[in-house]
Amino acid sequence: MSSESGSGPVRIGLVGCGGISRAHARGLRALGPEWAKVVLCCDLDPDRARLRAEELDAEAFTTDWDEVFDHPEIEAVDLCLPHHLHAEAAIAAAQAGKHILIEKPLARTLEEADRILNAVQRSGVLLMVAFVERFEADHQRAKELLDAGAIGRPMLVRVDHNQNLLLPPDSWIRSAELLGGGALASAGCHRLDLLRWWLGEVDSVFAWTLHEPSRMEGGDRSGSDVALPLGGDRELCDQLDVLRSTLAQTLLDRGHQGIAPQLRRTPASPERPGRNGTNRDRSARPVR
Numbered sequence: 001m002s003s004e005s006g007s008g009p010v011r012i013g014l015v016g017c018g019g020i021s022r023a024h025a026r027g028l029r030a031l032g033p034e035w036a037k038v039v040l041c042c043d044l045d046p047d048r049a050r051l052r053a054e055e056l057d058a059e060a061f062t063t064d065w066d067e068v069f070d071h072p073e074i075e076a077v078d079l080c081l082p083h084h085l086h087a088e089a090a091i092a093a094a095q096a097g098k099h100i101l102i103e104k105p106l107a108r109t110l111e112e113a114d115r116i117l118n119a120v121q122r123s124g125v126l127l128m129v130a131f132v133e134r135f136e137a138d139h140q141r142a143k144e145l146l147d148a149g150a151i152g153r154p155m156l157v158r159v160d161h162n163q164n165l166l167l168p169p170d171s172w173i174r175s176a177e178l179l180g181g182g183a184l185a186s187a188g189c190h191r192l193d194l195l196r197w198w199l200g201e202v203d204s205v206f207a208w209t210l211h212e213p214s215r216m217e218g219g220d221r222s223g224s225d226v227a228l229p230l231g232g233d234r235e236l237c238d239q240l241d242v243l244r245s246t247l248a249q250t251l252l253d254r255g256h257q258g259i260a261p262q263l264r265r266t267p268a269s270p271e272r273p274g275r276n277g278t279n280r281d282r283s284a285r286p287v288r
Contacts (some may be wrong), residue, residue, distance in 0.1 A: 004040050013068035013098070016080035017052040020103055024078055025045035025055055033057075040068050065089060065240075065281040069096040076126075079103060083186070084178040094119040099126040105189045108180025129188040131193040139194060150177075154199060159191040166243060 012028070015020060028036050038058040042065050043049040044138050049061035062068065068077060069092050076099035079089050086107050094268070095098050102226065107113040120127045133139055144153060172178040179186055196202065 001187055009033060009035050011073050011075050012036055012038050013040045013042065013071060013074040013077045014038055014044045014052060014056070014058070014080065015065050015068055015077055015093075016082075016085075016103075017041055017045070017048040018080065021080040024080055025052060026234060028078075039074050040071060041072070042068050043105070047192075053070060065092070069098060075099060076101065082172045082178055083108050083180045087116055090116045091119040092122040094125050094127075097123055097125060101128050101130060103130050104193075105180065105185060131190060133190050133194055134197055137169075143198055157195060157199065159194060161187050164169050 012029075014024065028038060038053075038056040039060070040057065041049045041053040041058045041061045042063065043052070043061075044063055046061070046063050048061060052058070068074060077093045078099060079086065079093070079102040081089055081103065083105065086102060086105075089102055090102055094116070107116060116127070145151065167173055170269035173186070176182065190204075
C-alpha cells in the first residue's frame, strides 16, 4: 500500500496505545518516515497516547477515536484494541473511508466479523488482520518446502504456542466476554492461520479446553485437532497450553516421503519464567 496521493508516506492513525501497540510501533519505526507517518495516536489513557505519540513523532494525540477516523489527512488506521472494541472501531473506520490494519482475532464472534466485512466491502477500503507470522522467515521457508513437495504429501503438522501470561487482576484478557473466548481464540488463531496458509481450508475441527478461573474466564489451556480435505490420511494438531513457561513454536512436518527439519525453537527468556521461577528451555527437546 502506498499513499493515495501517489507519493510520500502513508498517513496513519494509531488507535490503542497499550501493550501490543509497542510491537506495532517498532514496525512503524522500522518502515521509516518515507513509508509511514503517524499523524495521531489515540488511547483512553492520555498519558499512554502522549507517550506513544512522542515515540513515533506523531503530530498529536487524542483520547477520542472519532478524531482519528474523521481526520481528513489520515489514510489508514492501525487498531490495537481489546477484542470487544474491534467491531465498533473497524466499522467506524471503514465508514470513514480509512484502510484498516486490525489486531487478531478479527472479532469475537462470526456475527461481528460479518458486520466488519460488510462495512469494508461497502466502503471499498482495504482490511488486513495482523497475522504477522506468515511473514516470519522460518514460516515462509516452511511454505516453500510444502509447496515444492519437499516431503511429499503432508501427513502430520503440529504447531505449539506455549506462553505463561502474567496478567494483572483487572486485565480485560481475564474476561471471557471481552476477550471473546480463551487462549485458543486469542493466541491459537495464529496457529490456525498458519495451518490454513500452509495446507488449505479446514474440513472439520475437534477442540478441547480447560478452565482455571483464577487466570481467565475463558479456556486457558486449549487444543484442537484440525482435519483438512487435501487427500489421503492426515492429522493436523494445533496444541495450545498457556501454562507452559516458554513461547515455543514447534513445527513437525511429516510427509509420506520424510520429515522436514525443525525450523524454529525459541528458548525461554528471563521475561517468561516458569511457574517455579526457573526457565525451562525446550530447545533441546528431541524430535520424534
